[in-house]
Amino acid sequence: MSQPLLVTLLPSTDVDLGRWLLSHYGVSYRERPHAPIFHVLALKSWGVSAEGYPLLVSADRGTKSAGIQTILDQLEPKAAPNKRLWPDKMVEPERWKEVDTLQHDARFGIGTAVVQWSYWNLLKYKPVVWPSLTTGVPWYETLTLRLAFPVIRSLMYKGLKLDQSVADSALETIHAGFDRLDARLSDGRRYLVGETLTFADLATAASLAPMVLAQGYHGMLPLEARCPVFMQEIYKPLRQRPTGRYIQRIYDTHRAAQLLQLR
Numbered sequence: 001m002s003q004p005l006l007v008t009l010l011p012s013t014d015v016d017l018g019r020w021l022l023s024h025y026g027v028s029y030r031e032r033p034h035a036p037i038f039h040v041l042a043l044k045s046w047g048v049s050a051e052g053y054p055l056l057v058s059a060d061r062g063t064k065s066a067g068i069q070t071i072l073d074q075l076e077p078k079a080a081p082n083k084r085l086w087p088d089k090m091v092e093p094e095r096w097k098e099v100d101t102l103q104h105d106a107r108f109g110i111g112t113a114v115v116q117w118s119y120w121n122l123l124k125y126k127p128v129v130w131p132s133l134t135t136g137v138p139w140y141e142t143l144t145l146r147l148a149f150p151v152i153r154s155l156m157y158k159g160l161k162l163d164q165s166v167a168d169s170a171l172e173t174i175h176a177g178f179d180r181l182d183a184r185l186s187d188g189r190r191y192l193v194g195e196t197l198t199f200a201d202l203a204t205a206a207s208l209a210p211m212v213l214a215q216g217y218h219g220m221l222p223l224e225a226r227c228p229v230f231m232q233e234i235y236k237p238l239r240q241r242p243t244g245r246y247i248q249r250i251y252d253t254h255r256a257a258q259l260l261q262l263r
Contacts, residue, residue, distance in 0.1 A: 004029040007046060007055040009039040011132040011219040013111055014068055017206040018054035019218050021068070023256050024202070025075045025083060029056070035133045035141045036156055068107075072199070085199040098193050103203035110177030111207030113170035118210050119160060120167035121231055123153045128227055131220045171234070174211060181243040197254055205250040212239040216251035218258075 006022065008015040010033040022029055034042045040050040043066075048055055052066030056074075065071045076086055087095040122129040126149055134142045145152055157163075181204070184192060192200045209217045213224050213235055224232055238244045 002059045002061075004059050005057040005061075006031045007039075007042055007053065007057065008033045009036060009053050010034065010135060010137065011036075011221075012053060013114065013207045013210065013219070014107065015054045016209065016217050016219045017068055017107075017203060018056070018071055020202050020206060020255060021071055021075065022056070023258055024085070024254070025079055027075065031136070033136045035137045035145055035152075037152055038137070038141045038144075085197065085202065087194075087198070095193060099198045099200045102192050102200035105177070105180075106200070106204040106207040110174060113173035113177070114208060114210055116160065116162060116170040117167050117174060119156060120162045120164070120170075121228075122222065123156060125226075125228060128222045132222060135220045174208075174238075177208070178238060178241055178243045181246070182241055185242045185246055197250075201250050202254070205247045208243070208247055209251070211235065212244045212247050214247050214251050216248075216255045 004022075004027060006018065006029045008018070008031055019031070032042075039053060043050055043052050043055060046052075046055060046057065046064060048064060048066040054068070054071070056065040056071050057063070065074050072086075076084060079085075086099060089096040122132070133145060181192075191197055192204060205214070206217070210219075210221055211234070213221050224235060227235070239248070
């Protein structure tokens with residue numbers, strides 16, 4: 001019997017957030033990962049835009065949910081009360097707004113900076129980043145990457161508008177984001193909003209996970225020991241901060257043990 005299919009850009013933070021949502025809501029699936037650049041072709045073959053990842057395709061292949069918000073819109077209303085990640089907007093409008101503001105900052109503010117800094121630096125070290133790009137992808141994507149890695153890297157740098165100044169600014173944004181979250185967590189709270197897990201927690205943990213090399217992230221983060229020393233010197237202090245410890249705790253507590261479901 002067919003399972004729902006998750007079409008992904010393997011290392012993406014939103015993709016790991018999508019995996020996490022499916023696990024949280026109890027949806028079994030198989031993943032079809034793609035390397036950067038190739039994911040655009042894959043998504044277009046399904047009739048969705050280049051930004052439409054992760055793409056959840058129903059078991060009968062008749063329904064396509066492109067992107068995190070569409071997946072949430074499909075699954076959150078059907079969830080049992082103890083599995084819902086969003087407050088009721090009509091009943092708790094202020095709490096709903098707080099969750100929305102935090103998840104947006106994590107994914108599109110700090111998270112964008114994480115992507116910029118990580119890609120700019122990791123793509124310079126092919127052996128370090130290789131598992132993040134090729135684990136489980138079609139053989140022809142791996143072969144093309146092997147033969148034309150400098151070209152793919154240049155296309156990614158160009159597409160993401162990356163250079164050293166962008167990476168430097170991104171790191172400042174990351175540290176400022178950790179400062180804000182550290183301050184929020186300074187009262188000893190377990191979750192970002194209220195006493196229960198919300199989408200803000202999952203979005204923050206997934207979006208910032210690459211900066212602490214979080215265990216439980218399924219996007220094949222690099223081994224720290226293989227990263228250049230200057231990157232290790234960024235990762236280690238961030239991991240030890242309250243936000244770094246919080247990220248790993250959310251993964252440890254709320255990310256169920258699961259094999260990477262590649263197909």
